[in-house]
Each structure stands twice: as C-alpha cells, then as structure tokens.
Amino acid sequence: MKRIVVFTGAGISAESGIKTFRDSDGLWENYAVEDVATPQAWYKNPEMVLEFYNQRRKQIIQATPNAAHKALVELEKEFDVTIITQNIDDLHERAGSSHIVHLHGEIMKSRSTINASLIYALQSDCILIGDKCEKGSQLRPHIVWFGEAVPMMEEAISITQGADIFIIIGTSLAVYPAASLIQFTKANATTILVDPNADAQQLPDYFTVVAQNATEGVPLIVNKILKAYV
Numbered sequence: 159m160k161r162i163v164v165f166t167g168a169g170i171s172a173e174s175g176i177k178t179f180r181d182s183d184g185l186w187e188n189y190a191v192e193d194v195a196t197p198q199a200w201y202k203n204p205e206m207v208l209e210f211y212n213q214r215r216k217q218i219i220q221a222t223p224n225a226a227h228k229a230l231v232e233l234e235k236e237f238d239v240t241i242i243t244q245n246i247d248d249l250h251e252r253a254g255s256s257h258i259v260h261l262h263g264e265i266m267k268s269r270s271t272i273n274a275s276l277i278y279a280l281q282s283d284c285i286l287i288g289d290k291c292e293k294g295s296q297l298r299p300h301i302v303w304f305g306e307a308v309p310m311m312e313e314a315i316s317i318t319q320g321a322d323i324f325i326i327i328g329t330s331l332a333v334y335p336a337a338s339l340i341q342f343t344k345a346n347a348t349t350i351l352v353d354p355n356a357d358a359q360q361l362p363d364y365f366t367v368v369a370q371n372a373t374e375g376v377p378l379i380v381n382k383i384l385k386a387y388v
Contacts, residue, residue: 159238160387163321164230165339166243169328169353170372174221176247196304205287211299212284215265219283223253226327226372229380231255236388242314242339244329246301259317261310267300318342325379326351328372352376
C-alpha cells in the first residue's frame, strides 16, 4: 500500500476563515506575535496570552472543514495516510482524518506549566487564570510558541522518510524547523506542492506544482492519485 504523507500549513485553514499573523504585517488578530506567542509573553502577561488564545479558540470552533480537508479523508480509504500539520486547529480531525501529527500543538488542549507531559483536552472554550493541572500549576495553551522546541519534529521526520508520495499544502516553506521536512523525503518519492503563490522556477525539478488554492487544488490532486493507483 502506498504511503502518503501530507504536510499542511496555514493556507488550508485560511479557506475556512482562520487567519494567521502573516496575513497582516506581523499582526495576529491585531496582536503583535511577540506579545502573545512567545514564552516571554507568557511570563510577562499570562492573562493577555490566555485571552488571545481563548478568542482564537472560539473562532476555530465556529469554523468548519473545507473541501481540501474533506478530500484528504478520501485518500485514507485506499492508502496509508498521515497528515503532518503546522496548524493548531482541529479541522483535519473534524473532517475525519485519522492520523495527524501536530507540529505546533493543539489549541483545543491545555498543558501544565511545570510538566509538559501533562496534557488535557479542554472541556470548554477557555483557559483562565486559576485553572490548574493535577500538580497545582497554572494551565497554558498546548501550543509550541516561537522560540520553543518542536517536540514532534523527530516523529515527523521519521514519517516523512517513509513517504512514497509527499504532498505539501498551503505553506510558504519558510517556518523552520518544520519546512526542513522536504529534505527527508526519499529520492524516489513523488513530491507535490499545492499553493497559489508557488513559483515552479524557484523549486527543485522533482516538485509537481499545483498553483491553486487548497480547496481547488487538493481535490484535483486527490482525484489524480486515486485514478493513477486504484
């Protein structure tokens, strides 16, 4: 069975109405990234950080998976599919995909500030000051902030190395270390990039480039793969 690895970025969620800080000159919902998405921001003003993510969480809950998310689910019916995502939303899960690695964390979870292995599914859309883990420490969003290590990176590399088909969707390939995943694909792997801003002249010759939005390009690619291998 073909092993397909899908690497998704903000572009796939943007079509469900979820914005990123790159949409507006370094501002994320009118917040400077360094004020809400770094360890320093948390130590300086945890209330503001929690409120920022509480608002983001509410927006994500209201969003729905789009045609690109849903098309990827169809691949699972015929192939061994793993999605590696930079996105913190749960749209892949809600669309029905089964095997998902979140490189940058999951906004629908919280974790302890003294023990990173204590992770909890949220029972509401908010984390508040005074919400504590079982060891008595304040809970924080289960997010990898700028300047923090990416704990799922080694697993993502291992998964990428086994891919027969590697599909990249909606990412600028500019956020490291995640963007380095393309360096770990097999020499004979088929590599496909779906992004409306992709410039084939700036990419390696082995890339197949689909310069379309995710909701247009992903169903197209999925149909081609199904016809070619099923």
